[in-house]
Amino acid sequence: PAVLDDVSAEILDLKKQLGATILAHYYQDGDIQALADITGDSLKLAREATKVDSPVIVFCGVLFMAETAKMLNPTKTVLLPDLQAGCSLVDACPADKLAHYQDFLRANDRKFQTVCYINSSAKVKALSDWVVTSGNAVEVVRDKVPAGYEVLFVPDKHLGRYVGEVTGRDMILWDGSCMVHEIFSLTDLLKQQKEHPGAVTIAHPECPKNILDHADFVGGTEVMIRHVGTFQEPTTFLVATEPNMMWQLEQRYPRHTYLGVPGITCSCNACPHMARNTLEKIRDCMRNRAPEITWQPEFDKAREVLTRSLLNPP
Ligand code: 13P
Ligand code: SF4
Numbered sequence: 151p152a153v154l155d156d157v158s159a160e161i162l163d164l165k166k167q168l169g170a171t172i173l174a175h176y177y178q179d180g181d182i183q184a185l186a187d188i189t190g191d192s193l194k195l196a197r198e199a200t201k202v203d204s205p206v207i208v209f210c211g212v213l214f215m216a217e218t219a220k221m222l223n224p225t226k227t228v229l230l231p232d233l234q235a236g237c238s239l240v241d242a243c244p245a246d247k248l249a250h251y252q253d254f255l256r257a258n259d260r261k262f263q264t265v266c267y268i269n270s271s272a273k274v275k276a277l278s279d280w281v282v283t284s285g286n287a288v289e290v291v292r293d294k295v296p297a298g299y300e301v302l303f304v305p306d307k308h309l310g311r312y313v314g315e316v317t318g319r320d321m322i323l324w325d326g327s328c329m330v331h332e333i334f335s336l337t338d339l340l341k342q343q344k345e346h347p348g349a350v351t352i353a354h355p356e357c358p359k360n361i362l363d364h365a366d367f368v369g370g371t372e373v374m375i376r377h378v379g380t381f382q383e384p385t386t387f388l389v390a391t392e393p394n395m396m397w398q399l400e401q402r403y404p405r406h407t408y409l410g411v412p413g414i415t416c417s418c419n420a421c422p423h424m425a426r427n428t429l430e431k432i433r434d435c436m437r438n439r440a441p442e443i444t445w446q447p448e449f450d451k452a453r454e455v456l457t458r459s460l461l462n463p464p
Pocket of ligand 2: 177212236237238239269328329330331392421422423424
């Protein structure tokens with residue numbers, strides 16, 4: 151629509167005025183991904199943020215992602231269109247509860263390291279030995295946690311279970327989950343698989359075991375894109391992740407057909423946090439240079455953990 155075109159044009163104009171780079175996660179609306187300079191999964195966006203040479207980063211994603219970009223780029227201005235864009239995983243793991251549980255494990259002479267999913271607060275990152283994303287969790291747990299140590303994995307119990315299954319490591323799981331991936335309907339997936347016998351099911355490791363057990367391929371969003379790209383013949387994919395991901399897949403590989411797996415309570419599992427960002431809010435945050443991510447005391451320690459985990463790959 152014309153009104154959105156005007157907003158997009160204004161954003162591109164403001165981008166020049168501010169010297170800004172726009173980063174967008176694959177779970178953002180197609181309109182937003184279309185005007186971003188860089189799209190990516192959490193890992194790619196964190197790494198790309200360190201290569202940006204403009205003074206301002208506009209982060210189209212959720213709070214923990216924008217905080218990560220700030221921690222890795224302390225001197226840059228990082229803008230987030232809506233500070234309320236949170237994450238159910240972050241909410242599931244308050245730092246004081248984690249510290250308490252770590253004390254309990256130590257008091258019981260458990261030998262463990264704490265691995266936190268990047269979908270966590272900066273305080274939780276600061277309490278961790280390693281930070282992982284869905285794109286490198288298996289490698290970090292396998293290659294960086296010393297043998298003989300249990301892995302306290304927070305906050306995503308589904309990703310943690312999956313990483314334990316792949317690496318064979320002893321995991322202590324936190325009871326957190328992603329509100330989007332938690333609710334895919336196995337009944338509907340099985341129905342879709344029956345209706346489309348040649349279809350390939352791809353699922354994000356934030357999904358529960360019952361969905362992953364029926365998937366042909368499990369991987370984070372970047373790995374999913376690479377996998378889909380290996381299919382040369384037109385193929386139908388049943389996609390068990392946030393539906394905006396299908397926009398990105400359609401742009402890259404239009405030869406294929408993508409069908410979203412329905413949720414238990416709704417037919418479309420859009421992430422309500424990601425959906426808080428709109429073109430209008432992106433324009434406004436650039437006009438106002440706010441909301442801005444400001445440096446917090448816990449960022450110092452969290453930055454160390456992030457840097458050794460994400461920027462020095464195993
Ligand atoms: P990735 O970006 O690692 O695929 O994770 C998906 C996600 O849920 C981000 O919030
Ligand atoms: Fe958090 Fe899930 Fe939304 Fe990602 S999709 S931001 S993990 S609630």
